[in-house]
Amino acid sequence: MLTAILTGFIFSILLVFVGKFFKGKLSILASIVPLGLFLYFFQFIAPIADGEVITRSFQWIPSFGVDLGFKLDGLSLLFSLMITGIGFLVFAYTSSYLKGHEYLDRFYGYLAAFMGAMLGLVLSDNMITLFVFWELTSISSFFLIGFNNTNPASRKSAMTALGITGIGGLLLLASALLLNNITGTYSISEMLSMSEAIRGNEFYAVAVMLLFGAAFTKSAQFPFHFWLPGAMKAPTPVSTYLHSATMVKAGIYLLMRFTPILGGENIWNYTLIIVGGITMLYSAIHTLFRTDLKGILAYSTISALGILVFLIGLGTEEAFLAAAVFIIVHALYKATLFLVTGIIDHQTHTRDVTRLAGLNKIMLPVGIAGILAAISSAGIPPTIGFIGKELTYEATYHSETIIIISMIAIVLTKILLLYAGFVAGIKPFTGKLPEEHKNVKAPGPIMWIPPVLLATLGLVFGIAPFLIEGALIKPVVTALGGDASEIHLALWHGFNLIFILSLITIGVGTTLYFVIKPSEKLVASAAKFNSISPENILNLINKGFVQFSNFWTNFFQNGYLRNYISIIILFLVVLVGYIMIGNTRFVIDYNSLSKITVYEITTTLILIAGIFYTVFTESRLAAVAAMGVVGLSICLIFVFYSAPDLAMTQFSIDTLTVILFVLVLYKLPKYLKLSDYKTRVRDGVLSSVFGLIITVLALEVLSEPVSKQVGEFYAANSYVEAHGKNVVNVILVDFRGADTLIEVSVLSIAAVGVFGLMKLRLKMRDRKRYADTSLKQENKEQ
Amino acid sequence: MRTTIILKTASNYLLPVLLVFSIFILLRGHYLPGGGFVGGLIASIAFILHSFANGLEKTKELLIVHPGFLLPVGLAISFMAGLAPVIFFDMPFMTGLWSHDTVAILGKVGSALFFDIGVYLVVNGVTLTIIFTISESA
Numbered sequence: 001m002l003t004a005i006l007t008g009f010i011f012s013i014l015l016v017f018v019g020k021f022f023k024g025k026l027s028i029l030a031s032i033v034p035l036g037l038f039l040y041f042f043q044f045i046a047p048i049a050d051g052e053v054i055t056r057s058f059q060w061i062p063s064f065g066v067d068l069g070f071k072l073d074g075l076s077l078l079f080s081l082m083i084t085g086i087g088f089l090v091f092a093y094t095s096s097y098l099k100g101h102e103y104l105d106r107f108y109g110y111l112a113a114f115m116g117a118m119l120g121l122v123l124s125d126n127m128i129t130l131f132v133f134w135e136l137t138s139i140s141s142f143f144l145i146g147f148n149n150t151n152p153a154s155r156k157s158a159m160t161a162l163g164i165t166g167i168g169g170l171l172l173l174a175s176a177l178l179l180n181n182i183t184g185t186y187s188i189s190e191m192l193s194m195s196e197a198i199r200g201n202e203f204y205a206v207a208v209m210l211l212f213g214a215a216f217t218k219s220a221q222f223p224f225h226f227w228l229p230g231a232m233k234a235p236t237p238v239s240t241y242l243h244s245a246t247m248v249k250a251g252i253y254l255l256m257r258f259t260p261i262l263g264g265e266n267i268w269n270y271t272l273i274i275v276g277g278i279t280m281l282y283s284a285i286h287t288l289f290r291t292d293l294k295g296i297l298a299y300s301t302i303s304a305l306g307i308l309v310f311l312i313g314l315g316t317e318e319a320f321l322a323a324a325v326f327i328i329v330h331a332l333y334k335a336t337l338f339l340v341t342g343i344i345d346h347q348t349h350t351r352d353v354t355r356l357a358g359l360n361k362i363m364l365p366v367g368i369a370g371i372l373a374a375i376s377s378a379g380i381p382p383t384i385g386f387i388g389k390e391l392t393y394e395a396t397y398h399s400e401t402i403i404i405i406s407m408i409a410i411v412l413t414k415i416l417l418l419y420a421g422f423v424a425g426i427k428p429f430t431g432k433l434p435e436e437h438k439n440v441k442a443p444g445p446i447m448w449i450p451p452v453l454l455a456t457l458g459l460v461f462g463i464a465p466f467l468i469e470g471a472l473i474k475p476v477v478t479a480l481g482g483d484a485s486e487i488h489l490a491l492w493h494g495f496n497l498i499f500i501l502s503l504i505t506i507g508v509g510t511t512l513y514f515v516i517k518p519s520e521k522l523v524a525s526a527a528k529f530n531s532i533s534p535e536n537i538l539n540l541i542n543k544g545f546v547q548f549s550n551f552w553t554n555f556f557q558n559g560y561l562r563n564y565i566s567i568i569i570l571f572l573v574v575l576v577g578y579i580m581i582g583n584t585r586f587v588i589d590y591n592s593l594s595k596i597t598v599y600e601i602t603t604t605l606i607l608i609a610g611i612f613y614t615v616f617t618e619s620r621l622a623a624v625a626a627m628g629v630v631g632l633s634i635c636l637i638f639v640f641y642s643a644p645d646l647a648m649t650q651f652s653i654d655t656l657t658v659i660l661f662v663l664v665l666y667k668l669p670k671y672l673k674l675s676d677y678k679t680r681v682r683d684g685v686l687s688s689v690f691g692l693i694i695t696v697l698a699l700e701v702l703s704e705p706v707s708k709q710v711g712e713f714y715a716a717n718s719y720v721e722a723h724g725k726n727v728v729n730v731i732l733v734d735f736r737g738a739d740t741l742i743e744v745s746v747l748s749i750a751a752v753g754v755f756g757l758m759k760l761r762l763k764m765r766d767r768k769r770y771a772d773t774s775l776k777q778e779n780k781e782q
Numbered sequence: 783m784r785t786t787i788i789l790k791t792a793s794n795y796l797l798p799v800l801l802v803f804s805i806f807i808l809l810r811g812h813y814l815p816g817g818g819f820v821g822g823l824i825a826s827i828a829f830i831l832h833s834f835a836n837g838l839e840k841t842k843e844l845l846i847v848h849p850g851f852l853l854p855v856g857l858a859i860s861f862m863a864g865l866a867p868v869i870f871f872d873m874p875f876m877t878g879l880w881s882h883d884t885v886a887i888l889g890k891v892g893s894a895l896f897f898d899i900g901v902y903l904v905v906n907g908v909t910l911t912i913i914f915t916i917s918e919s920a
Binding site: 722759 | 918
């Protein structure tokens with residue numbers, strides 16, 4: 001299983017070396033990778049349907065309880081098949097859609113990495129591993145959304161998507177840590193048996209909310225939905241793959257995966273019902289006000305995701321069944337519609353639905369696919385969409401909570417989705433072909449076969465639902481903690497209220513399609529409400545945040561080293577002083593202090609004299625020399641207290657520091673009085689207070705009994721273990737050798753940094769050239 | 783920079799003496815005060831003194847390579863000293879390896895000594911790089 005997940009990553013790394021091979025005519029070969037994976041997962045259908053659960057575990061960080069544990073059950077199998085199956089079609093489609101694109105190999109690399117991350121996400125049985133793959137999907141989707149990286153809008157929406165889904169990922173991590181705190185494990189399977197304890201825990205609500213944060217951001221729930229329409233700047237294969245079939249469903253997957261563990265409580269169910277309900281209705285209404293095909297599809301996807309969240313929130317077996325079916329329904333029709341939109345865009349160079357009509361005369365197979373998908377999305381028999389819609393209605397009708405409101409909401413949503421599906425799937429293909437598209441050519445078969453295949457599957461599953469009933473749907477319901485033995489999918493299930501509602505939906509929706517024509521006017525009328533949209537509000541918050549951080553930075557990081565040091569010292573004084581108030585006893589045991597000798601007094605006096613001379617001298621060079629005196633006095637004190645190693649190092653360092661200062665000062669202009677009387681007094685007070693606090697602290701430390709354990713360990717073991725008599729050196733090169741190794745690395749980096757700063761300064765001529773080119777680029781973008 | 787004859791002459795004699803002294807400090811570190819860190823600092827002081835007396839160009843000629851090259855060399859030696867037990871004896875990273883017999887002057891030779899030599903080179907390289915670059919650009 002690990003190999004399957006890594007295949008995507010390995011493939012994308014391989015592209016670095018053999019990328020050219022996949023760029024030209026042979027690019028379709030890249031689709032062998034997902035096809036192979038699809039076949040690999042396909043063979044698990046039979047054992048999983050028999051109730052088997054396949055697990056694999058590899059050690060990763062055992063000391064933290066983090067392993068690469070993978071579990072293949074009904075739920076993860078369904079997602080794996082979708083990821084690899086639709087992935088295969090998208091890979092194949094891309095080879096034609098982006099034919100001859102300069103960076104096609106790169107695109108495949110991102111796509112393959114994304115596929116690997118997504119597979120890892122749905123197969124992980126460990127929350128930390130899940131989190132890692134979760135973030136990997138965010139990052140790889142960032143590259144995919146921003147694929148047209150010369151377009152500023154594309155870059156911006158990639159950033160938005162990464163920001164929103166990335167924050168969600170962090171919430172997931174927090175939730176994982178919290179759940180680990182409650183259960184003592186990161187393993188999802190083990191948590192399953194502890195669900196009672198988790199629900200009883202006082203942090204249950206917090207853990208659930210954090211998990212919701214992750215799921216809602218990823219699955220574009222209100223009010224985090226706006227990144228998804230923005231992400232439509234990506235090439236259409238990306239929209240198909242990420243924004244209909246896979247990534248956005250990761251949140252749904254997460255909710256489903258954790259339903260048996262965390263679900264069943266009111267806070268879980270009601271939050272999901274409310275958020276899902278608002279999302280589905282809100283974005284379904286939005287589809288009325290769009291003319292861009294991809295925009296319509298984006299909003300209808302959000303709406304579908306809302307329905308799924310809503311269904312999971314209902315929490316009944318029927319609802320799980322409806323959700324499982326609807327995932328398949330949605331993946332099939334939405335992927336088809338996106339691929340169809342991509343073809344239209346590719347051939348006619350427009351996605352404006354008001355300018356599209358009658359294309360079936362040119363591209364009949366594409367039209368068939370579009371119309372079939374539209375019918376499935378509308379829930380018209382005999383497609384699988386019909387079964388999905390009936391199950392959804394039934395689950396809502398039989399749920400115990402707020403039936404009337406949710407019934408109205410779901411029917412309204414379905415009506416609007418029917419409208420959206422018709423506009424996207426039927427409108428471009430019916431009516432009279434406009435003059436401007438007379439010369440449009442039909443796409444190649446590699447392009448139209450994938451959508452036709454997907455659309456046909458929707459029809460086949462509808463006519464013969466038993467194909468997926470036992471193989472896919474039942475295991476999913478079992479994985480969600482339901483009893484699947486009674487499930488039976490069928491097109492016809494009697495004439496009842498649900499069927500009447502279904503007829504109403506189809507009738508009203510179709511009427512709506514003929515009454516409301518998508519137009520620029522509607523788009524403009526919706527734009528009036530932009531100022532209160534969640535996106536705008538978030539942007540405002542963002543702006544405020546940037547202003548605040550600008551102020552913060554300018555205040556603290558104003559570029560004057562002396563200010564930094566003052567602030568650091570002030571901060572320390574306040575913090576340490578605050579702790580010391582009430583905790584300091586000021587009891588000094590004079591007997592425990594050693595006798596003060598004459599040399600000590602003399603050295604201290606020299607030191608003090610050095611300090612005063614440094615502060616008050618008028619000459620810079622004299623100040624540096626006096627600093628040297630201070631350093632050497634400290635050196636002497638080290639010698640008195642028998643620390644020859646320290647003294648030697650201090651002596652050399654001090655010498656070198658003075659030399660360095662002299663070198664720098666040699667070229668500086670004449671001594672300037674940078675600080676006036678006032679600042680000097682301020683600095684003096686600050687340093688005195690700091691010195692006082694450190695003195696008190698040192699005396700306080702002395703009055704505490706010292707733990708000699710560490711020192712004794714080194715003294716006892718340095719010769720036995722490390723064959724050295726000089727404990728200081730033994731610690732440096734042996735006991736804590738790794739520290740030293742990293743320390744010298746840091747020193748080297750510092751040296752390289754100084755070298756880079758001083759030596760590699762751009763010459764005036766080069767600098768001018770850089771300024772010119774960047775200016776030109778800016779102009780171009782504007 | 784103007785230099786005096788006395789300083790020039792003295793530095794010519796002091797350089798080898800200081801270098802030998804720095805190596806002495808480096809080698810005795812495991813048993814008596816000293817070690818790679820201090821040794822490296824003393825060696826760099828020797829070169830800086832030489833550069834003060836004879837000018838930077840002369841010292842650079844003396845060094846042959848740029849002091850920056852000491853950084854990777856030293857880091858590699860230190861790292862290899864830590865890695866040797868992993869490669870040859872399948873022991874954890876940075877386990878001390880020791881010769882059975884004692885060598886004259888040095889006492890027992892172990893991987894710690896090579897580690898210290900690496901530190902010596904890095905410290906020397908860092909100080910010389912920083913001071914040379916600053917004195918050239920200032």
